[in-house]
Each structure stands twice: as C-alpha cells, then as structure tokens.
Amino acid sequence: MGELVEIVDSLENKVSKLLHKLELLHHANSKLKEELNLAKEENQLKQNVVLEWEDKYNSLKMANTMLGSNTSKTEAKLKINTLIRELDVCIAKLAD
Numbered sequence: 001m002g003e004l005v006e007i008v009d010s011l012e013n014k015v016s017k018l019l020h021k022l023e024l025l026h027h028a029n030s031k032l033k034e035e036l037n038l039a040k041e042e043n044q045l046k047q048n049v050v051l052e053w054e055d056k057y058n059s060l061k062m063a064n065t066m067l068g069s070n071t072s073k074t075e076a077k078l079k080i081n082t083l084i085r086e087l088d089v090c091i092a093k094l095a096d
Helices: 002-066 073-095
Strands: none
Touching (some): 002 073
16 A cells, blocks of 8 residues: 555656646746747838838939939839829829
C-alpha cells in the first residue's frame, strides 16, 4: 500500500510541475504575442513612411520632368494623362 501512495505522490508532483510549466508557457506566449503585435504596428508605421517617401520621390521626379530635366518627357505626358483620367473618374462619380 505504501508503494501506491508513493506513486500517487509522484504523479501529483509531476502534474503540479506540468501545471506550473503550462502557466509559465502561457505567460511567455502572451508576452510573445504582445511583442508580435508591437512589431506589426512598427512595421506598418515604417511601411507608411516608405510609401510617403515614395510619393515624395515620384512627385519630385515628376516636377523635374516637367521642368525639362534630362528625364523623358514621355513619362510626364503619361503621368498627366493618368491624372486626367483620375479626374474624369472623380467627376463622373460626383455627377452620379
């Protein structure tokens, strides 16, 4: 009978240790999820900054093209046509 008590005590000990490890893992998992969310937010902010700089670059490139820089004037014409099409779409939506 004493042997059975030792086995039960050993099992209780092991279950207790497993529950403690499970709690620690849940805590670590929560912390990692928070870090992941922060990293995603930071990544999104950086992507927004990159998009802003790309827009600024494209605007500067277009301004240089329109000012007669060495870049292709065809690119400026294409951009102007695109802008006109976008304006036509906006006007059509406003007319509806």
